[in-house]
Amino acid sequence: MRLHETARxxxxxxxxxxxxxxxxxxxxxxxxxxxxxxGVLPCDPHxxxxxxxxxxxxxxxxxxxxxxxxxxxxxxxxxxxxxxxAVDPNGFVRALYRRSSRSNFILxxxxxxxxxxxxxxxxxxxxxxxxxxxxxxxxxLIDPATEELGITGGEPTLFRDGFLALIARxxxxxxxxxxxxxxxxxxxxxxxxxEKLGRIAHxxxxxGIPLYSDIAARHDHIVQAAGAFEETxxxxxxxxxxxxxxxxxxxxxxxxxPRLSRLATFIARNFPFACHxxxxxxxxxxxxxxxxxxxxxxxxxxxxxxxxxxDILRDAGMNVSIYNHQxxxxxxxxxxxxxxxxxxxxxxxxxxxxxxxxxxxxGGFFQSxxxxxxxxxxxxxxxxxxxx
Amino acid sequence: xxxxxxxxFRFLRFDDARTLVVNDVGESLFLAxxxxxxxxxxxxxxxxxxxxxxxxxxxxxxxxxxxxxxLLVTKYRSKKAFLDGFTSLHIFVVSLRCEHSCHxxxxxxxxxxxxxxxxxxxxARRALDLAFRSPAPRLKIELQGGEPLLxxxxxxxxxxxxxxxxxEEERQIEFVVTTNLALIDGEMLAFFREHDVFLSTSLDGxxxxxxxxxxxxxxxxxxxxxxxIHLAREALGHDRVAAMxxxxxxxxxxxxxxxxxxxxxxxxxxxxxxxxxxxFALRSVRTTGYSMREFLDxxxxxxxxxxxxxxxxxxxxxxxxQLLLTRMLTPFSTGYxxxxxPAGAGIGAVVYNYDGDVYASDESRMLAEMGDTxxxxxxxxxxxxxxxxxxxTLRRIVAxxxxxxxxxxxxxxxxxxxxxxxxxxxxxxGDLVPHIPTSDFHEKHFFxxxxxxxxxxxxxxxxxxxxxxxxxxxxxxxxxx
Numbered sequence: 049m050r051l052h053e054t055a056r057x058x059x060x061x062x063x064x065x066x067x068x069x070x071x072x073x074x075x076x077x078x079x080x081x082x083x084x085x086x087g088v089l090p091c092d093p094h095x096x097x098x099x100x101x102x103x104x105x106x107x108x109x110x111x112x113x114x115x116x117x118x119x120x121x122x123x124x125x126x127x128x129x130x131x132x133x134a135v136d137p138n139g140f141v142r143a144l145y146r147r148s149s150r151s152n153f154i155l156x157x158x159x160x161x162x163x164x165x166x167x168x169x170x171x172x173x174x175x176x177x178x179x180x181x182x183x184x185x186x187x188x189l190i191d192p193a194t195e196e197l198g199i200t201g202g203e204p205t206l207f208r209d210g211f212l213a214l215i216a217r218x219x220x221x222x223x224x225x226x227x228x229x230x231x232x233x234x235x236x237x238x239x240x241x242x243e244k245l246g247r248i249a250h251x252x253x254x255x256g257i258p259l260y261s262d263i264a265a266r267h268d269h270i271v272q273a274a275g276a277f278e279e280t281x282x283x284x285x286x287x288x289x290x291x292x293x294x295x296x297x298x299x300x301x302x303x304x305x306p307r308l309s310r311l312a313t314f315i316a317r318n319f320p321f322a323c324h325x326x327x328x329x330x331x332x333x334x335x336x337x338x339x340x341x342x343x344x345x346x347x348x349x350x351x352x353x354x355x356x357x358x359d360i361l362r363d364a365g366m367n368v369s370i371y372n373h374q375x376x377x378x379x380x381x382x383x384x385x386x387x388x389x390x391x392x393x394x395x396x397x398x399x400x401x402x403x404x405x406x407x408x409x410x411g412g413f414f415q416s417x418x419x420x421x422x423x424x425x426x427x428x429x430x431x432x433x434x435x436x
Numbered sequence: 437x438x439x440x441x442x443x444x445f446r447f448l449r450f451d452d453a454r455t456l457v458v459n460d461v462g463e464s465l466f467l468a469x470x471x472x473x474x475x476x477x478x479x480x481x482x483x484x485x486x487x488x489x490x491x492x493x494x495x496x497x498x499x500x501x502x503x504x505x506x507l508l509v510t511k512y513r514s515k516k517a518f519l520d521g522f523t524s525l526h527i528f529v530v531s532l533r534c535e536h537s538c539h540x541x542x543x544x545x546x547x548x549x550x551x552x553x554x555x556x557x558x559x560a561r562r563a564l565d566l567a568f569r570s571p572a573p574r575l576k577i578e579l580q581g582g583e584p585l586l587x588x589x590x591x592x593x594x595x596x597x598x599x600x601x602x603x604e605e606e607r608q609i610e611f612v613v614t615t616n617l618a619l620i621d622g623e624m625l626a627f628f629r630e631h632d633v634f635l636s637t638s639l640d641g642x643x644x645x646x647x648x649x650x651x652x653x654x655x656x657x658x659x660x661x662x663x664x665i666h667l668a669r670e671a672l673g674h675d676r677v678a679a680m681x682x683x684x685x686x687x688x689x690x691x692x693x694x695x696x697x698x699x700x701x702x703x704x705x706x707x708x709x710x711x712x713x714x715x716f717a718l719r720s721v722r723t724t725g726y727s728m729r730e731f732l733d734x735x736x737x738x739x740x741x742x743x744x745x746x747x748x749x750x751x752x753x754x755x756x757x758q759l760l761l762t763r764m765l766t767p768f769s770t771g772y773x774x775x776x777x778p779a780g781a782g783i784g785a786v787v788y789n790y791d792g793d794v795y796a797s798d799e800s801r802m803l804a805e806m807g808d809t810x811x812x813x814x815x816x817x818x819x820x821x822x823x824x825x826x827x828x829t830l831r832r833i834v835a836x837x838x839x840x841x842x843x844x845x846x847x848x849x850x851x852x853x854x855x856x857x858x859x860x861x862x863x864x865x866g867d868l869v870p871h872i873p874t875s876d877f878h879e880k881h882f883f884x885x886x887x888x889x890x891x892x893x894x895x896x897x898x899x900x901x902x903x904x905x906x907x908x909x910x911x912x913x914x915x916x917x
């Protein structure tokens with residue numbers, strides 16, 4: 049699924065953000081993109097933010113004069129009422145929010161202060177702080193009935209006050225929406241920053257924070273940032289002290305597997321307050337390809353270590369999940385921990401999966417990375433699927 | 437020589453090959469003796485597995501990183517969190533009278549003289565005033581005797597008044613009544629149900645053993661206890677009734693039968709307790725007494741049997757092992773009045789005797805019954821909260837009970853998991869501070885920590901069972917064989 053494409057635009061001299069309306073609105077027209085399909089406008093577009101047209105729309109239609117229009121959209125045919133779309137003057141059209149999806153997120157910035165060896169979304173050293181305004185506008189336009197919203201990056205805390213403003217705006221506008229923030233947690237080494245976040249008192253906020261080793265030097269190598277372990281570990285403590293819930297995320301690869309049980313013990317002993325621990329398979333996209341020889345290990349070859357770590361965490365009463373693993377390479381006894389964790393818009397299955405009896409329960413693959421995969425992918429016969 | 441520094445830890449030569457190291461917050465590691473020797477000589481190379489384990493476990497540090505110290509600070513604070521809030525358990529001795537005449541009982545009286553041995557309404561009210569002065573966010577009120585049901589009027593008054601005051605002050609409160617259940621009736625149960633009271637009763641084992649230990653007119657203590665347990669479960673819920681056993685000389689030969697009795701009755705915990713060396717118990721030592729070694733042999737057999745039942749899918753916890761294992765395996769705080777540092781006498785729990793005297797612990801009260809009132813903190817009619825809870829008597833007890841400073845304990849690998857019991861040591865030796873080489877308290881706990889660690893190391897099934905106990909839940913379905 050594509051979340052953006054380029055359209056032919058007219059009358060757009062600054063980025064415009066609005067909600068999609070497929071039929072005439074009684075109120076809120078100024079915030080809405082009227083959606084034209086098959087060259088047909090649902091009503092007079094005057095008073096609306098503008099017009100999005102799936103397919104073509106005549107250039108010379110008199111009712112469009114002076115109205116911002118983006119024409120010729122083909123990939124975004126799924127757009128529906130309440131979705132939020134941004135159109136840039138250069139014709140770049142982005143679906144920022146899809147009301148029917150459970151995988152919505154705000155990409156706060158593309159900058160990051162780490163450079164993880166396996167980063168699937170390599171950071172860009174650009175000043176995109178100007179986007180804050182768009183993010184705040186987006187929050188105002190999102191349906192308050194939305195169950196879950198991700199906040200991600202890059203490293204979303206880099207804007208410091210901007211990040212806090214974002215969370216505060218979510219608390220104000222979307223009080224019933226669970227917020228899940230992906231951050232390396234390093235900024236919370238500064239206690240006052242953790243304290244300020246705690247003081248916002250968002251009712252349903254979790255910070256997902258990666259920890260890749262119990263040994264500082266190894267974690268720092270994996271995230272390619274000296275001192276990161278120190279900052280993250282102390283940051284986790286500060287967050288707990290200020291009442292912010294945290295989730296710990298461990299990506300499994302050849303550098304994290306050897307001490308995985310020790311890391312599990314370290315987490316249980318030092319961060320028993322973490323509300324969730326996610327043990328995650330590699331996403332074969334982005335920087336991982338540059339470091340493949342250092343990182344790759346067939347998931348089938350680390351099932352013993354994965355099982356031991358999961359046991360240690362569960363013994364200690366922690367809530368554990370396994371993400372991004374195909375069931376055919378996961379020990380049968382670990383299946384109850386496996387989650388279908390891949391966002392809908394990048395989730396696929398292989399042709400051989402069609403014959404698999406467990407496909408309904410399986411998380412499948414990242415669309416971006418099916419080429420390098422376990423040598424043990426196969427369709428499971430139903431007798432292997434029954435509970436052991 | 438590597439430039440690393442040592443963080444506070446203690447150690448024990450665990451067996452011929454391995455040394456157990458335990459840090460100040462109770463995290464432990466086994467090291468090969470050789471690695472241990474290199475470790476303390478600062479000779480471990482930084483790529484050695486033992487070096488990495490010791491670093492992650494906060495036994496050594498290198499460089500100027502703050503993380504080990506920040507984490508240790510937090511963990512130390514967590515481990516000692518039982519000290520937060522001060523006295524939370526308030527024990528009311530509503531009557532000294534009892535219709536049982538157990539050989540091992542410390543202090544009860546078989547007497548018809550109600551006025552002499554019952555707590556008065558005014559005494560109860562003044563004791564409640566003190567209890568509600570406690571800063572503890574959560575109060576636990578325990579009513580015991582004697583047999584508290586013989587003075588139900590006072591039980592009713594205390595629970596009703598405490599409940600009302602807790603509601604007014606918006607404080608959490610819970611109630612426990614410690615009773616032999618022989619006299620329980622429908623009216624009492626209805627009252628307990630209304631106030632969500634938890635019942636704690638005595639069950640020493642099968643009828644033939646229980647009735648020998650716990651004589652009463654008609655010799656029907658066991659039958660009445662069982663009937664009472666069933667009635668109480670029906671009225672209050674299965675998990676609202678717990679039982680405790682006391683080990684007598686007669687018990688020593690039947691650990692399996694005692695465990696079976698608890699399993700048969702559907703209890704999910706059993707607390708294997710040795711005799712207390714107090715009061716009548718001390719006087720009848722010839723008929724009921726035994727050495728600590730004999731008790732520990734009994735305990736090991738009973739625990740083995742409990743583990744075997746658990747391995748077959750039963751959920752039956754030994755409560756003392758559960759306490760010790762929680763300390764050994766988790767970062768969490770577990771206050772237990774008779775095994776914490778500093779001890780919980782007075783600062784974790786306090787006893788209001790029927791006559792208004794306030795004691796630092798049940799043992800202190802028993803000592804007073806034998807004529808030594810050293811641990812009497814004051815009287816509810818004469819002394820203020822500040823005098824009772826801030827007075828010299830309590831200060832002396834607390835100062836003498838910091839295990840980390842007791843000779844013989846200070847260097848013990850197990851001290852982060854252990855505690856002190858100054859009242860016990862005073863009662864048995866005349867000194868608040870134990871003489872460790874001859875202390876039965878030391879003998880018991882040193883043995884138990886080592887034994888539990890050996891069992892934990894022994895096999896995966898035992899580890900699964902122990903962790904389930906620590907989590908206070910049944911084993912996960914896939915763990916049951």
